[in-house]
Amino acid sequence: xxxxxxxxxxxxxxxxxxxxxxxxxxxxxxxxxxxxxxxxxxxxxxxxxxxxxxxxxxxxxxxxxxxxxxxxxxxxxxxxxxxxxxxxxxxxxxxxxxxxxxxxxxxxxxxxxxxxxxxxxxxxxxxxxxxxxxxxxxxxxxxxxxxxxxxxxxxxxxxxxxxxxxxxxxxxxxxxxxxxxxxxxxxxxxxxxxxxxxxxxxxxxxx
Amino acid sequence: xxxxxxxxxxxxxxxxxxxxxxxxxxxxxxxxxxxxxxxxxxxxxxxxxxxxxxxxxxxxxxxxxxxxxxxxxxxxxxxxxxxxxxxxxxxxxxxxxxxxxxxxxxxxxxxxxxxxxxxxxxxxxxxxxxxxxxxxxxxxxxxxxxxxxxxxxxxxxxxxxxxxxxxxxxxxxxxxxxxxxxxxxxxxxxxxxxxxxxxxxxxxxxx
Numbered sequence: 393x394x395x396x397x398x399x400x401x402x403x404x405x406x407x408x409x410x411x412x413x414x415x416x417x418x419x420x421x422x423x424x425x426x427x428x429x430x431x432x433x434x435x436x437x438x439x440x441x442x443x444x445x446x447x448x449x450x451x452x453x454x455x456x457x458x459x460x461x462x463x464x465x466x467x468x469x470x471x472x473x474x475x476x477x478x479x480x481x482x483x484x485x486x487x488x489x490x491x492x493x494x495x496x497x498x499x500x501x502x503x504x505x506x507x508x509x510x511x512x513x514x515x516x517x518x519x520x521x522x523x524x525x526x527x528x529x530x531x532x533x534x535x536x537x538x539x540x541x542x543x544x545x546x547x548x549x550x551x552x553x554x555x556x557x558x559x560x561x562x563x564x565x566x567x568x569x570x571x572x573x574x575x576x577x578x579x580x581x582x583x584x585x586x587x588x589x590x591x592x593x594x595x596x597x598x599x
Numbered sequence: 600x601x602x603x604x605x606x607x608x609x610x611x612x613x614x615x616x617x618x619x620x621x622x623x624x625x626x627x628x629x630x631x632x633x634x635x636x637x638x639x640x641x642x643x644x645x646x647x648x649x650x651x652x653x654x655x656x657x658x659x660x661x662x663x664x665x666x667x668x669x670x671x672x673x674x675x676x677x678x679x680x681x682x683x684x685x686x687x688x689x690x691x692x693x694x695x696x697x698x699x700x701x702x703x704x705x706x707x708x709x710x711x712x713x714x715x716x717x718x719x720x721x722x723x724x725x726x727x728x729x730x731x732x733x734x735x736x737x738x739x740x741x742x743x744x745x746x747x748x749x750x751x752x753x754x755x756x757x758x759x760x761x762x763x764x765x766x767x768x769x770x771x772x773x774x775x776x777x778x779x780x781x782x783x784x785x786x787x788x789x790x791x792x793x794x795x796x797x798x799x800x801x802x803x804x805x806x
Binding site for chain 1: 732
């Protein structure tokens with residue numbers, strides 16, 4: 393449909409004259425989506441309602457995000473963080489020490505906004521399974537696919553799911569359950585404690 | 600207020616003539632609470648609305664559960680499971696192998712109903728922090744207090760929070776994210792993989 397990201401943004405943005413082309417349109421849409429999911433839950437929100445809140449055309453929302461599920465998943469990532477770029481940088485140095493590097497990066501990403509993005513994703517969660525699929529798909533594509541490629545065969549997917557289980561647990565403990573003392577420890581101290589677990593899941597003997 | 604659980608139940612139950620004394624009143628209240636939290640979220644539900652749904656007097660709900668937060672926390676535990684009794688049995692055999700025993704018990708408890716209770720708790724979660732506090736308080740009192748007592752000093756609370764981080768992560772991975780292959784593995788296979796992590800958090804060298 394569009395020839396390039398910038399052109400499409402500018403065209404779609406200007407056509408309705410709602411939003412100057414220079415502005416961070418994607419960021420504004422994400423911020424609106426977070427508010428919308430937090431208020432109405434996943435089922436109650438729609439591409440259309442997010443577009444209305446962000447004051448853009450729904451087509452512009454669809455330009456950046458394939459569907460509501462991808463919008464939800466992207467909303468879990470604090471502004472400014474690019475999971476794919478981070479993962480690519482981390483796996484570039486190989487599997488040695490990857491557990492500590494990965495955990496440091498993930499904790500810092502969700503630390504940056506005081507855990508708001510992570511908690512808001514929770515607020516939007518319902519008993520439905522669509523968001524879970526969306527999250528797994530998004531994080532899988534952007535991050536864990538890259539990680540899996542540097543892992544020793546044949547258990548790459550198992551290793552990745554174990555890594556995810558410990559990472560999401562640490563994020564839950566810090567930002568949702570707020571269970572002390574783990575909740576308030578500096579990132580480096582958490583990495584010293586939990587890094588060895590992740591490294592075993594990534595490259596150690598599993599049983 | 601009441602002289603004993605059975606008396607109070609019978610009196611409160613009979614006064615309105617709504618529910619035969621022999622029935623599992625506590626279970627019925629919990630089932631109603633799960634439905635109510637799932638539909639209205641934590642903020643939208645109330646002791647009164649749960650009582651109405653369970654067709655009992657609000658005083659009877661208060662007889663079993665101190666407040667809405669405790670009702671929410673108890674609703675996370677599938678029917679028939681008694682976390683305090685389970686924990687007490689597990690720690691009785693000391694800290695050796697406690698990681699595997701604890702994880703087996705926890706996975707079985709939430710496996711029993713196909714993960715419904717765990718997912719429903721999620722549906723009730725909002726950005727508010729009251730439920731998280733309630734959960735931490737309830738699970739802390741019922742389970743982790745007993746675990747902490749058999750752990751080597753001085754890091755009992757740190758060890759408990761690390762154990763919680765990995766346990767909640769495994770439960771999330773299986774019942775909410777449904778990330779394969781960890782999501783569908785038999786309990787024993789998960790315990791073989793993750794048990795060593797928990798044992799290190801319980802009694803191993805931490806860094």
